[in-house]
Amino acid sequence: MDDLTALVARQSSNIKVSMFDYVRDAREADKEAIKLLAQAIEVRFVEDKERTRLVASGLEERFALVSKSTDIARESMEKWFESANEFRNLIKDQAGSFVTG
Secondary structure (H helix, E strand, O other): OHHHHHHHHHHHHHHHHHHHHHHHHHHHHHHHHHHHHHHHHHHHHHHHHHHHHHHHHHHHHHHHHHHHHHHHHHHHHHHHHHHHHHHHHHHHHHHHOOOOO
16 A cells, blocks of 8 residues: 555656646746737837828828918919909009090
């Protein structure tokens, strides 16, 4: 019986050690998985941040171009109205000095 008890105790001890190793290995695997997940999230965050920066930069450029084109259109319309007013005044002056008989 003593041999059997010793054998059972040894096997039980081996099982406990094996279970401990399994749990330790599982924890290490979980730590590695969490580490990889954190790295993936960080990469994604950096990519999203860069994408957001590029979109914002593109929007700023578009707003600047719209503002510039609006200024050019305003100047063009002002010149057109000035020339239309000059023409109107010229016609008014000619009408005032038109000789009728």
